[in-house]
Amino acid sequence: MPKQILNVDNVRETVEQLQSEGYKPTFKRIIERLGGSYGTLTAMRKEHPEIFWSEERRVDSSSQLEKENFNLKMELTQIRFEARIDVLEREKLERDRLIDKLKKSFSDDMADMRDLWLDAVGQARATKTAKTLTIDLHDQYPEMTYKEINDRLFDEGFRTRSGGRIGSGQISKWINSK
Structure with a gap:
């Protein structure tokens, strides 16, 4: 064509x-x-x-009523969008607050785990020292009874995790393990 x-x-x-x-x-x-x-x-x-x-x-551009109707619809749409944006912003703030709470909780849990680990390491060191002291006392003073060794360990500050005295069975194991 x-x-x-x-x-x-x-x-x-x-x-x-x-x-x-x-x-x-x-x-x-x-x-x-x-x-x-x-x-x-x-x-x-x-x-x-x-x-x-x-x-x-x-849309007939000469019709004022239709123009106003159209403008009202646009304003309503804008209000809806703004309301939705407000909702999304509130949800984001709530989500951020929860994330911060989880981070703090995680940090607290990690600090607790670190403290427990340090306690366990300290207990292991104390146990090793108590074992060494028990063996040394038995070697230097073979006539000492388990009760006397236990009293000496208690006086030196060695205790079980619950704060009690180290048992005679444990002292016997340490002495027989050398």
Whole structure:
């Protein structure tokens, strides 16, 4: 089809042809058939919207009531968006608060675990020292009874985890393990 001049009648005819063929009448398709430019079509659409949109899809710009209705709908949409943004911000603040709470809890748990580990290491060192002292006392004073060794260990500050005295069975194991 030879290229034609863009005018209202030609564009209207091409739009109707495209619609009857089942195509959406886009600027690109109109320009492919008729030639011309996007700028010309844009200007034509502003002057003659009835060519591009059916009556039910157009808002009559002379109708003040419809303009106000449209503006109210836009304001309502804006209010809804702002409300949703507020909700999302509150949810984010709550999530951040929970994350901070978890971080603090985790830090506290890690500090507790460190304290327990240090206690266990301290107990292991104390046990080793108590064992060494028990063996040394037995080697230096073979006549000392387990009760006397136990009293000496208690006086030196060696105790069980619960704060009691080290049992005779443990003292016997240490002495027999050398």
